[in-house]
Amino acid sequence: MSTPTPTLNLDSIQGDVLQGLAKKFEIFLFGAITDATKFREQLRDIIPLITTTTQALADAQKIADHKAQGHSNYLKLVGTNIAFSQKGLDALGITDDLGDAIFKQGMLADASAGAQGLGDPGVVTGTSVDPDWDPRFKEEIDFLILITGDSTSTISERLHQIEKILAGSFKVIIQLEGVVRPGAEKGHEHFGFKDCLSQPRVTGFNTPNTGEVPTQPGVIIVGQTGDGVTRPDWAKDGSFLAFRQLKQLVPEFNKFLADNPIPDPGLTPEQGSELLGARLVGRWKSGAPIDRDPTADNPADAADPNKVNDFDYSDDLTAQTRCPFSAHLRKTNPRNGTIPVLQGVQTKRIMRQGMPYGQEVTEEEAQSQTTRHNRGLLFVCYQSNLANGFHFLQKTWANNAGFPIAGTGQDPLIGQNVNNPKTTTGLDPLNVASSLTSPLFVLPQGGEYFFSPSIAALNTTFAAN
Numbered sequence: 001m002s003t004p005t006p007t008l009n010l011d012s013i014q015g016d017v018l019q020g021l022a023k024k025f026e027i028f029l030f031g032a033i034t035d036a037t038k039f040r041e042q043l044r045d046i047i048p049l050i051t052t053t054t055q056a057l058a059d060a061q062k063i064a065d066h067k068a069q070g071h072s073n074y075l076k077l078v079g080t081n082i083a084f085s086q087k088g089l090d091a092l093g094i095t096d097d098l099g100d101a102i103f104k105q106g107m108l109a110d111a112s113a114g115a116q117g118l119g120d121p122g123v124v125t126g127t128s129v130d131p132d133w134d135p136r137f138k139e140e141i142d143f144l145i146l147i148t149g150d151s152t153s154t155i156s157e158r159l160h161q162i163e164k165i166l167a168g169s170f171k172v173i174i175q176l177e178g179v180v181r182p183g184a185e186k187g188h189e190h191f192g193f194k195d196c197l198s199q200p201r202v203t204g205f206n207t208p209n210t211g212e213v214p215t216q217p218g219v220i221i222v223g224q225t226g227d228g229v230t231r232p233d234w235a236k237d238g239s240f241l242a243f244r245q246l247k248q249l250v251p252e253f254n255k256f257l258a259d260n261p262i263p264d265p266g267l268t269p270e271q272g273s274e275l276l277g278a279r280l281v282g283r284w285k286s287g288a289p290i291d292r293d294p295t296a297d298n299p300a301d302a303a304d305p306n307k308v309n310d311f312d313y314s315d316d317l318t319a320q321t322r323c324p325f326s327a328h329l330r331k332t333n334p335r336n337g338t339i340p341v342l343q344g345v346q347t348k349r350i351m352r353q354g355m356p357y358g359q360e361v362t363e364e365e366a367q368s369q370t371t372r373h374n375r376g377l378l379f380v381c382y383q384s385n386l387a388n389g390f391h392f393l394q395k396t397w398a399n400n401a402g403f404p405i406a407g408t409g410q411d412p413l414i415g416q417n418v419n420n421p422k423t424t425t426g427l428d429p430l431n432v433a434s435s436l437t438s439p440l441f442v443l444p445q446g447g448e449y450f451f452s453p454s455i456a457a458l459n460t461t462f463a464a465n
């Protein structure tokens with residue numbers, strides 16, 4: 001029996017959720033509402049500026065056509081999305097319960113709960129942690145406006161337009177700027193690895209490439225097939241947005257790789273360090289998956305959509321000779337690589353739409369092997385249920401030294417347990433029982449949980465009628 005393909009309302013789902021907004025630059029505006037009545041009225045004029053999925057798809061097509069015609073310059077394109085925290089819903093007087101306890105309590109509470117929550121480092125008092133966040137993230141944040149574009153002037157123009165419309169009803173709490181890395185590093189995060197190669201393929205939106213397994217739309221979109229929670233009608237076609245500012249200590253990470261090359265006599269120290277990096281992540285810097293290419297990089301695999309995700313660890317269930325259990329990729333999406341095979345692994349998928357921030361590593365930072373400038377990832381992911389999505393991945397898989405089996409250790413990129421250093425096994429393919437201890441190379445600076453409503457909900461429930 002075939003399952004009917006769900007119909008997704010792409011004119012109502014915001015553009016960043018499934019497709020992603022076209023972005024070379026991005027502004028993240030975190031605001032607090034100071035006059036709710038005025039804000040609701042002004043929102044009427046913001047709604048026409050919101051990029052729908054239909055528009056985001058059309059923009060992506062325009063870019064593809066422009067490139068196919070041989071142009072290398074960027075097309076002038078701007079995108080805008082909006083999302084609200086629980087405090088934002090409260091401020092607007094929207095009292096319906098969205099049915100997500102983690103969203104309701106907010107990210108600060110989650111980050112303050114030690115091992116019961118996200119495990120962010122900070123000052124511990126009893127069972128509570130005061131996380132080492134930028135203090136502005138501890139203030140009330142009601143909404144997040146995302147503005148994307150081809151240039152800083154395009155996004156500034158849109159920002160000024162929005163500030164003018166919302167004049168007198170909000171104050172800026174934080175504004176962050178993301179930028180795609182330059183030249184050959186385009187599409188790579190700051191540690192140097194190609195990012196966003198594995199995304200859920202959502203039934204009714206796009207089709208899986210070889211090796212990819214379809215994800216039910218309700219895993220990402222509220223109210224669609226696969227979302228088992230009862231919520232208010234207006235929440236349909238929305239999605240929960242988890243935002244994290246994650247600082248990356250790049251020179252320190254590089255020093256760690258240089259100091260701990262995989263001790264394979266067949267490899268030079270440089271090759272041993274490169275292999276260690278690949279085994280920490282689960283992919284080579286090019287993006288080639290180590291489950292397919294365990295001993296050497298294979299840029300052809302990285303470039304082929306039918307190869308880049310054509311693996312599931314089932315050929316390496318116990319040995320870890322191809323990919324360590326602890327690798328970031330295997331921790332956050334174990335595919336079929338656990339004994340027993342995890343049921344429902346496709347319900348634990350997130351759509352990642354983050355953006356690097358900060359400047360490139362300077363000569364001085366590289367030489368002193370010390371970070372002087374704040375850089376990292378403005379992490380954004382969408383899901384219909386935070387307890388299955390970001391919160392689950394961080395707490396139950398990445399931070400859990402016993403996942404998938406006792407003794408694995410934490411995710412070497414994002415695993416954390418308040419202030420402890422991390423110990424990880426499986427990294428040396430010739431001696432998988434050996435362990436490596438490292439400090440944290442990714443430091444949370446703050447964040448919040450938001451809800452990205454459909455355009456229909458913005459009209460009926462958020463804006464004044």
Ligand code: HEM
Nearest residue numbers: 189193194195196197198246329332333377393394414442
């Ligand atoms: C600064 C922090 C982070 C860095 C440098 C980083 C880096 C990467 C890289 C290089 C990849 C491989 C590209 C790909 O397969 O798409 C990846 C994949 C992934 N990351 Fe992260 N990441 C970070 C934070 C996070 C966080 C906070 C989460 C969730 C809690 C996360 C979840 C994932 C998932 C789900 C995948 C895809 C796994 C798969 O489907 O095989 N990442 N990450």
